[in-house]
Amino acid sequence: GQSLEQPSEVTAVEGAIVQINCTYQTSGFYGLSWYQQHDGGAPTFLSYNGLDGLEETGRFSSFLSRSDSYGYLLLQELQMKDSASYFCAVRGRSGVCKYIFGTGTRLKVLA
């Protein structure tokens, strides 16, 4: 089947750097996206990797390696407001479920 696995929870302190991993099993996809969701809120788009390598957007960076079926989101200079759930997602090329979201990682930022 098609699935994206993420750690369920990550904890870090303000100012630190944290990496949220996403490993996937899917037959083919266009690229890997990352979304942030605060409790009770809607997911908001953070980053997209259409090609292998690193994409940087301010404090957030995302990486994709198709050969390793692996990607990650890197958050630098953590702030309290970064406490949220983070989801990786793919748009598959085929199969029943064209849009697949990961299990989600809850990030807790401590003062």
Place this chain on the structure above:
Amino acid sequence: DSGVTQTPKHLITATGQRVTLRCSPRSGDLSVYWYQQSLDQGLQFLIQYYNGEERAKGNILERFSAQQFPDLHSELNLSSLELGDSALYFCASSVEGPATQYFGPGTRLLVL
């Protein structure tokens, strides 16, 4: 504010009932997606419409149906509701092609 609107914000109903959730996409977006998010769960893709036509289907139950109207707004119909249908239902829109989807604030459905 993503520019995607959803109504109602909250909905409480009883088992066996039918409800309709409404979504208006961002101006210019032709694609609308529907997702279900149960408590502490990830997002489950239900269905996508593009310019009025069904484009992709996920694990949507037969009791659920959707449509996209000529003005591009979309409705998700949930019938014969069960307790397990209680969830947050999100609508998202995008320009078909890019991976970026813009999510609405969601409709919280509670089935009693």
